Amino acid sequence: MSTPRASTALDAIAEQYVVRLAELDPVTATTLGIPGHDDELPDLSPDGQLARAEAAMEAVARVAETDAADEVDATTKAAMAERLGLEGELYLAGETGRELNVIASPVQDLRDVFDLMATDTAGDWEYVAARLAALPAAMSGYQESLRVSAADGKVAALRQVEACIAQAEELAAEGSSFFDTFVAGARPDGAEPTGALAESLLSGATAARRAYGELAQMLREELAPRAGTQDAVGRERYALWSRHFLGAVVDLDETYEWGVEELARVTAEQETVAARLYGPGTSPAEAMARLDADPSRQLHGTQALQAWMQETSDRAVSELAGTQFDIPEPVRRLECRIAPTQSGGIYYTGPSADFSRPGRMWWSVPAGVTEFSTWRELTTVFHEGVPGHHLQIGQTAYRSELLNTWRRLACWVSGHGEGWALYAERLMADLGYLDDPADYLGMLDGQRLRAARVVLDIGVHLGKPAPARWGGGTWDAPKAWEFLKDNANMAEGFLAFELDRYLGWPAQAPSYKVGQRLWEQLRDSARGEALSRGETFDLKTFHRRALDVGSVGLDVLRSTVLGRHDSVRG
Structure with a gap:
């Protein structure tokens, strides 16, 4: 590790904000591995929403008054102004109080945080019990915010309300609820809990179930009757969320047209690879069906899946470290796990600040699924692991000598983050890790879905004209459904959830492919500037430089990497 950089006034503001954020949002504290709040949950009432917005805006004001001492500070100043300023904009627009969707709202957050909690000792389970007991108050505050937003005419679409009712009812079901099974599996220090701890866990699980039952009732009786059937959020709301998810301002109409072109390009490449695998005239769908039926490309059972994930990840780390990337020693540890949920998603959770909790790749396997195709998922391991999310997030977490805690x-x-992960998939193809046409087709399958998301998401939410082959007229949910089935090789049950996700979480899904585009544009700009100076462009150096910046908005990243921060120096 290099000599630590001296902390600055801007670093102090950032550190103080993180302390305040952890106090106001204990779920975020646990996610980040910041200790001291694992027995708490956030105040999700209108007062709590206001407190978090005020904390962000106070930090923005302090940052604006403070000079940047060096280039790292210049990036911190620009990034905090952009990120925390957007927090204030979202609050003032009424977006934070109305959050309700199938994947990323308090409905899910208040349950998912338990996946990240330590569960080894009796002390760990005491924190779990306390947090379970705190869930009813958090849920009550959340309902209050939803009611206030509804009174102001801000209600999620009926599609999202109904889906969240179903999720809440599942979590409220006695005996089968996650909370019941979670505490039933408690083995502090290797033994079943007894006495006061056992009682507090059981009562906490009961309280949590009841809280979700009350939420389901409130959504059914109060919100559903006021929810509209229109899924589109419109240009103004969409533009705000696009800035939030990209950290960049893009021309949404040009981006939509690029998405149409990119989808056609990836589809054509898929057709070429399918013909290479099985002969001329073979469609991508036919090729993928044959690959799924190939016993040599299948794994049997979740134990085999977990072992394959770990082996594949470990090999990538070993071979890329020191050759294509600088990978610090603590970042070379990545745990691959089967998730306790059954949603079908694959995701990554970052390490704690001290790396005592390592980065983890999770596979949420749907009930009854026992067969897994390696050709389809090799690129996913690179996406979630190295050189994807784990390298990006782990390396940033490691840079304590360079970056403050907020950065x-x-x-x-x-x-x-997601743009980098897609960039990493393409990079692994360039490095020869997807030379098997089947593995390459798997990568293209994912890239095609991500390109289709750009078209679908912008098309529906901005009410753009739909191409004739997908129904003509104006984009809407039924047209989006047929379009999605045409462009994604997945089970319809999974695709139905994906469509609900896109319709309820505007601008998030396109951030993957658009982010990849902006990363590739940045790399090309850096190469062009190096060549214009008569210098050799070194890709490894570019990656190290860019990843050391951390996960800032893509406009700030571009300014930092290309050395154009004059406008933000104090």
């Missing part, structure tokens, strides 16, 4: 842990921009 290392608390600043996350979807377009930066």
